[in-house]
């Protein structure tokens with residue numbers, strides 16, 4: 001790998017984060033403690049939710065949301081296949097069956113107009129994914145959920161900062177909303193996640209379930225005033241966040257707007273540079289996403305472009321540019337073959353064949369973005385190779 005390599009993704013870590021992690025290490029409190037509680041409170045305030053429960057991943061939050069809502073064995077949960085496996089694994093982990101709805105061919109988001117036709121008397125929940133940082137049409141989704149008495153667990157792994165019709169994702173949530181702080185995410189703590197809700201029952205259940213099912217405040221049993229006595233209310237999980245992660249999270253949250261501003265300016269460069277390239281189609285932006293988190297910058301490589309999607313990935317790699325594909329549809333992976341049943345997921349499969357995620361992160365330089373653009377726009381006459 002040469003020094004000129006532009007990685008697909010890099011976290012944005014400053015001296016302030018490093019200093020606060022060291023402070024936490026020196027504080028004597030490494031596990032879940034004051035920093036985690038502070039991060040929860042600030043995060044809840046930031047998104048506009050009543051309760052925030054910090055966890056060790058978004059996967060944990062998605063899992064806990066379904067358990068807390070009572071989704072379980074034999075139930076069906078509607079979701080999209082254009083997502084990471086976590087959205088679907090957690091449905092399977094509660095014993096429910098994922099039911100895939102196709103995507104809108106222009107945005108890549110779940111097609112809300114196709115949700116109702118998948119509802120049966122076993123359907124208990126919907127897991128919409130705010131894919132790439134763009135908001136799903138929540139009004140329509142909650143209308144359907146209210147009509148059929150379904151729980152909504154929003155997968156907002158990509159959508160910290162995203163606004164739907166002027167409000168942040170997670171603002172006064174009607175169900176549960178789960179965020180990811182994985183290393184590649186807009187707010188990164190290495191690993192980490194957060195569940196937000198306005199429902200006290202879900203929040204309380206989540207708090208108990210993420211520390212083995214221990215009774216409230218057992219996390220503080222080694223602190224001043226803590227008691228050695230605890231009960232296990234139900235067999236739970238070890239899903240809690242800890243203070244070293246929270247120290248990173250607090251700093252990242254304080255810098256989020258600034259990091260997003262940088263992302264937005266890089267996205268403007270990409271849009272300007274790629275808008276007139278024949279055969280390159282940008283992800284369409286829906287009118288109700290009033291702020292886009294731009295977790296991913298996705299382009300579609302269509303028939304009109306001189307190279308196929310795979311050839312363009314290889315070409316960019318030769319030019320020292322890292323890219324990725326979000327996502328390989330879940331239903332096409334071997335673990336989920338049995339859930340393909342009568343799903344017509346043509347838009348999802350076509351989308352997958354065309355997409356590339358270009359490098360995008362707040363520490364990326366405008367000149368690197370220009371290099372990516374130039375390496376795409378300079379491809380003029382290469383013939384597409386025949387697909388095998």
Ligand SMILES: Cc1ncc(COP(=O)(O)O)c(C=O)c1O
Pocket residue numbers: 056057058059060083084086087129155157158179180181182191192193
């Ligand atoms: C859409 C989506 N949902 C859930 C997750 C899981 O997040 P985590 O790694 O924090 O568990 C990811 C991770 O990339 C994701 O992209």
